[in-house]
Amino acid sequence: xxxxxxxxxxxxxxxxxxAILSPFGIKVLSxxxxxxxxxxxxxxxxxxxxxxxxxxxxxxxxxxxxIADDSGIEISYFGGYPGVLSAxxxxxxxxxxxxxxxxxxxKDVKDRKAYFVAHISFINDGKLYGYEGRLEGEIAKKIKGExxxxxxxxxYLIEYQKTIAxxxxxxxxxxxxxxxxxxxxxDDIKKNHII
Ligand code: ITT
Numbered sequence: 001x002x003x004x005x006x007x008x009x010x011x012x013x014x015x016x017x018x019a020i021l022s023p024f025g026i027k028v029l030s031x032x033x034x035x036x037x038x039x040x041x042x043x044x045x046x047x048x049x050x051x052x053x054x055x056x057x058x059x060x061x062x063x064x065x066x067i068a069d070d071s072g073i074e075i076s077y078f079g080g081y082p083g084v085l086s087a088x089x090x091x092x093x094x095x096x097x098x099x100x101x102x103x104x105x106x107k108d109v110k111d112r113k114a115y116f117v118a119h120i121s122f123i124n125d126g127k128l129y130g131y132e133g134r135l136e137g138e139i140a141k142k143i144k145g146e147x148x149x150x151x152x153x154x155x156y157l158i159e160y161q162k163t164i165a166x167x168x169x170x171x172x173x174x175x176x177x178x179x180x181x182x183x184x185x186x187d188d189i190k191k192n193h194i195i
Contacts (some may be wrong), residue, residue: 001027002195004122007054007068009038012149017069019173020182024189034062047071047084047119048130055121055128065195067185071118071177073151075102075139077111086150099143099154112138116155116164116177120185124195129188133180137164148172 004021006014006028018028031038040057044050047070055068072086082089090098106112116135121128140156145165152165157175164172173179188194 001025003027003029004067005029005034005058005062005064007058007066013069016173016178020179024186047117050084051119051121055123059123065124068121069118069178074115074117076113077106077109095150106139114139114155118177118181120181122185129194131181131184133177135177
């Protein structure tokens, strides 16, 4: 098994990324496994910049192959907001309250288009690689479902007629923005042996 350190303190990301990468013979280590607390200032202006910041930070300290994920939700009606600020937007509110606020603001809005975006940065042997996944959906009318994390209960997939939080973990990991980015990463491993 090849080992990669995940530069993230989000346990949900760890679960999803491990499930997607384990069939490729990759074991994902968490920051806890290497005694890290996971505090990095994410002051980039794009998903790529923030994923690079996280990956480089831990590469300097551990010299292991590092993978980092920076992701978020872009809502068309808000001009793409909260985007890179998805984790920090309205941080005094719980996710449930944030979602209620969004649904309330958008209750009569017709343009409900939204995107989940994930940028995966990978560093090995001093080389930096990047992969991006983008999933189109709609902001649901109601909060629905218990699975997943973050904004999954309001992200509606027309193809499934369900929110992502109503999908099984397995189904989410076959369609998500994170899966789409990691698929490119796995293709690169197969073609170019980057690990
Ligand atoms: P790390 O930086 O430590 O990886 P984080 O949760 O702070 O953890 P981000 O800065 O990348 O990660 O913020 C991502 C936020 O975007 C996340 O907290 C959710 O609010 C949202 N998000 C990203 N992917 C999501 C997904 O698959 N489902 C629901 N919400 C998601």
